[in-house]
Amino acid sequence: MVNRECGVFFSTYAADMRLFPLPLTRWTMVGIAGLGFVVFPLVASDYFLNIANLVCIAAVGAIGLNLLVGYTGQISVGHGAFIAAGAYAGALVVTRAGLPFWIALPFGGLMAAVVGAFFGIPSLRIKGLYLAIATLAAQFIIEWLIIHIEWISGGAESTVTVPKAAIGPWVLDTLLEQYFLNLIVLSLAIVFAMNLVRSPIGRAFIAIRDRDVAAEVIGVNLFRYKLLAFAVSSFYAGVTGILYALYLGAANYEQFDIATSIDFLAMIIIGGLGSILGSVFGAFFITVLPMALRVAVDGAVTAALFLFPAANISHVVQSMTAVKLILFGGLIIVFLIVEPEGLNKLWRNIKDYFRVWPYSY
């Protein structure tokens, strides 16, 4: 995302290697952070805060998945299961051991990382889409374990109720407080991931994606780094899981099914494979799209009833909800066709445009 501006030169390698080497991008980042941390919370209603919370939480998981799929080239369709693993691990630490959330976050992440690395073991031998399907196994196996092992699921309901996050006596129970929690975690996740991908580890990930044989000869331990990629990605997934659990007040596996895994894949593909910020955009898109479609459909229902007063409202509503599915699928396809490199590309185009603004070239 960091485009080199001509005319800017660096006198040290360290300066050249900064995350945001250009003053312009640095200030853009500060601006965006200001919007997220100050302006938005001041103006947003509960309704929008809730959406922002959901986007932040999803974005963490999407970044994680992108590290695995977009950067390391190992397709995973088991992300939902890793999210569930993290959610339960975190929830259990909070409820059983009574530990605070800021321990539960990394702990759940670690547990998910262990689980993810375990399911990443086949990646040693299995490649490409075969691996993708093999990861689907995680979904079924983890789900089964959660349902059938009472110690994890806490009984027949397989649901662990989690108290709201609290710092000492201060309980983060309003949407606003939770928004800050989620946003901070997301910011950390972004910075960590951005650093990681430009570190030797990130380079090793990309090398595996681009040409694994060459990577190995050059000294990249494929097994180690593939597992690491699975672990890091699942760590993110796990953190997402706990954030969900804290936000919703319960860890429940039913919400992390295959559809969840696919949603997350959609996020990173729509957002842009191999792009951290793209993951965030993708998370936003996939979270908000159904809501936007709902608004549109509600409007369409009103219009339809106005135009055809004789129609049965239930049937109109029912048809329009079906249209929602069609639009959802259709928009994804249209999006793939018009912007193959994802939202991140769109963002870059906008940035490029403004960088040379007001000149058009």
Added chain:
Amino acid sequence: MLTLQNVEVIYSKVILVIKGLTLEVPEGGIVTLLGANGAGKSTTLKAIAGLLGAERGEITKGGIGFNGHRINDRTPAEIVKLGIALVPEGRQVFEHLTTEENLLAGAHTRRNLAEIRRDIDLVYQYFPPLAARRRIEAGYLSGGEQQMLAIGRALMSRPKLMLLDEPSLGLAPMLVQEIFDIIAQLNQEEKVTVLLVEQNAAMALTIARYGYILENGRIVLDGTAASLRDNEDVKEFYLGLSEVGRRSYRDVKHYRRRKRWLL
């Protein structure tokens, strides 16, 4: 037979690679197109074969004519049917098809099975190593064998014009010789017109009658093979000849190498 008029090719809407190229291949001739790495030789051939679309490239100016047809906007399949076959750079055989199936795939535009069989045998005659490996998946053939297969496969469509993109790349000297012989033979016996892109300029200029030199997307020099062979610049940069004959690679250090100061 084939004419390119002032052709311009742009990749991804921004990268201008061919900048007004004009070129002609007469019926029955062998024409070679030489040029440094990245000059746009392959791009030219892809433009003729209609393959740019898949790489987000397009012809933005100029026209490509083949036997009086304008073929700018035809699909690759249509262009093949007109009688143009491209042997792509880097011997792209169908890895999971056997040698023989590769040849059959090459004959896709034809229907007469008996004739196809006969041509397959003909290919085996030209390239005996292929005959021995007809049931082997092409992905496992050696580089030279794959190159033979790629040429043989292109022959299977009975082309009038064959576009060859660096057929000698990575081949052993003996094979290079053989392949060039076969190209010459095909040209004479089967009356196949050839447009040949080569790095091995010495070889190319021995079998070609006419040559173009492409640099940075522009033709900088053209002429008969003989005239090119005598051109000083061609000698220096494409043939590696100095005034006294072949220049030894060992000598590079004497006149080109700069002294490095190592600590």
Added chain:
Amino acid sequence: MNDRTRGRAGGGCMTDQADGRPFLKVEGVSKSFGGVRALSEIELEVNRGEIRAIIGPNGAGKTTLINLISRVYPPDRGRITFAGRDITRVPTHRIASVGIGRTFQNVALFRGMTVLDNLMLGRHPLMRPGIFSSGIYWGLAQKKEVEHRARVEWIIDFLEITHIRKTLVAALPLGLQKRVELGRALAGEPTLLLLDEPMAGMNVEEKEDMVRFIFDINEELDKTIVLIEHDMGVVMDISQRVSALDFGVKIAEGTPDEVRANPAVIEAYLGTAAQQASR
């Protein structure tokens, strides 16, 4: 020139010349793929500081031999020693730290990365990245990164590719890609470089550049080089010794002139019209 090379090699740090053993030694190595016998009972000895060429018809097993040395596959039989150490069973990813670097016949760069990052990856075996320090990217991790960067910049400069430092390799013409690949191999600080057809697809001018780099690497950076090449002009001019393979068997070995005159080599490889070499 030979003298100079020898002299330098003697002064190397991990010398094995002292005990008279060759730097790289391949003993009785065989390899089959399914039914195909790619190599049988190959013997090869390369001395420190040498430039060794391997020639042979297509499919002779040259690449396979290099693949075995760089541990892309394990040999079916035989032993490979390098710098006095048996590397027959070394894991592939350790081969770079053992001191062997290589390029690939079909360029195997990391296409989604810049030239700079490709070279930085070349230094991977010299790095010990930790996950947390990497993610935080502060202090020691950053300092290390800068040190490596300095070394890589030196190589970039050496290979004269400074202008494309931040270009994605996928966008480069083949000739430059080969040069970048060479740089990537160099970045790992190998003592032995295996080059698989480094000059294929280049015109004379570009080949001359490449030859110049190979000489410099050999003489001034003191690397031993094994290269596969089909251009006899290059092979004859730059190598000290040549080994010829055919059908997985070594058919000749010796100085360029000896090998060029060898009837088996002419028969199998050069062709009777062996004027090739003089073109």
Added chain:
Amino acid sequence: MRFLLDELPFFLELLVSGLLIGMMYALVALGFVLIYKASQAINFAQGEFVMFGGFVVAASMRYHGLSLVLSLALGFGAMVVIGLLMERLVLRPLTGRGVIAIIMATIGLASILKGLLLLIWGPLSVNIPLPIREEPVEIFTLLVKLVAVVGAIISLVFLAGFSFLFLRSRLGIALRAVADNQTVAQLMGIDVRHYFALTWVTAGVVATIGGVMWGNMIGADVHTALIGLKVFPVVILGGLTSVPGAVLGGLIVGAVENLAAGYIDPFVGGGTKDFVPYILMILALMVRPYGFFGEQVIERV
């Protein structure tokens, strides 16, 4: 010993019904393999294909009172149209964009097909009556379901047909060439679009037949699409690129899940039916990374 004798009929019955169900899975998997072979892409809409094809037939019969044959024709027609549209509107603009884009597009397509079905016919499940007896037949004291037998036979017919298609014919070679390298296939004069359309259409038609058989077994509605999930272990075990592999994978998955349900469930509290095939799949992949008959990726450096 006595226990074993008592157990044997039940074991056999489980095994047989599992194998038969497995053949029905294969019926769904065939179209999936077809698409994978042609475009190297996982079709996440395979289940939806089965659902939609089957439902068009079901709806024609139930809501429009058409005969089975006519309804089948309509079902095929619908899937042909969808296949063609898919090629024209989605695959063609996505040419050269990498597999992931196509996979994502199939996810989009899945959503569209579901939406269409709900929009046109609503969520009600419809039974597809076939002229096949519901009552079981008894063969050597084993109860066997006739539908499943018919399904198995249809699977075998398609297996034979596709195998021939891929191995022998001009069409087969062209299809495989397209799968191998689209660009070069074009250079052979092979019209890639044409063959993409053909594979999607064929996959749609096979899916319709699968949809009818499954519709009869379990009723036709949006949830029939979930049968697509079963396809994954099936195709992976057999090898993504192999038509006979799909059948073999189907047989294995069918048998294993039935036996797991019969013999493992009682000990672990149930529900193993779905994940045991996946565990088996992973183990098998560790030994054979491309399934039983899958095409090895040729990787030369």
Added chain:
Amino acid sequence: PVADGQSKEPIRFGIMYDQTGPTSVWGVPIVAGARDYTRLVNKKGGINGHPIEWVEHEMGYKVPTAIEGYERFKAAKVVAFWAWGTPIIYALWERATTDKIPATTPGFGRADAADGERYRYVFPMAASYWSQAGAGVKFIMDQWKKEGKTGKPKIAFLYWDNPAGREPFPILEKLQKQEGFQFKSWAVPTPGLEMSAQVQDIVRRYRADWVITHIWSKAPAISIKEFKRLGFPMNRVVSFVWGAAEHDMIAAGWDVAEGYYGMQFAGVGADYPVHREIAQMYKEEGKTPPKEMFEISVGYNRGMLWVGVMIEAARLALDKYGWPLDGAKLQKGFEMIDGVRGLEGVAPQLKITPKDHEGGGYVQIFQTRGGKIVPATDWFHGYRDVVLEAVYATKEGKK
């Protein structure tokens, strides 16, 4: 009262449902029924003149979307809302409690939510899975006796392998000890498309006398077909409430399902007074009533019941506490419910109290006969003592 009724401020309910996700089969008829009944009530003057307004939210059974819906409800100041689906009520009940907005979870959610003192703002308001288990066993034991059989029946339990499916276990196990019948269970894992092995085991190896099924989605129809294909008598199968609707019979084939028993927490069929009123309403508007009313009456009637209970609660709260209504008042309203006025026959003898948010746990068992679902018993509840003991035991037992 119509004219001035419209002038008063509306009472808003949040209605959350699924018409695109896994429970869409139910979403369509239930919403249709609820909508028609609401319109009828509004037409008759609303609640003491206050019209009822819906804030509706289709959420495809997805948790994030459902939470979005809840926030919409909150912003629109609804006084009570329907939740839909077990994972969703888990994500919402705490918020609902904090925000003091009563949520109804008819026929799903957790059984111990019947304990009104613990879950103050959650109202199951229909027989929970525990009550259904009690009723199922009671029905079987009664039939057993009625048919004059001796000994104890061999009961098989075929359930969906997820939390909701496993919920009845404590009650079933307890009753097995108490009543001494033989009992064994078989799980149907998600997505429940295929259960030949389980049914084969039940029929051919275990040789059950009676089967209780607790499955939904497509699974009921599939189980019916499987039992039929193995020759098991259909009138030895009794289903919980989510496996006994007309759409299941349609999917399996009415003739195939002939004899099948199913539990209901709302009446079945379109012959109750309220249906006539709705039909009349449509007639006056010059339209025809939706086909769901007749074809999927199970769902349609449940929709009427669900919204009917909310309306009844609002009516009671309004009578007692007056305008303006809020969630806290409505919570009290719910706890005063004793029968649902206007839904005679469709609703059971629902009696919700501060202690019992389930309202008695009544069900009625129906049977599929001759292309129709007809009553086989009266409203009843089984082993209420055992169920209630379990409800109140969890309090001390778990937390």
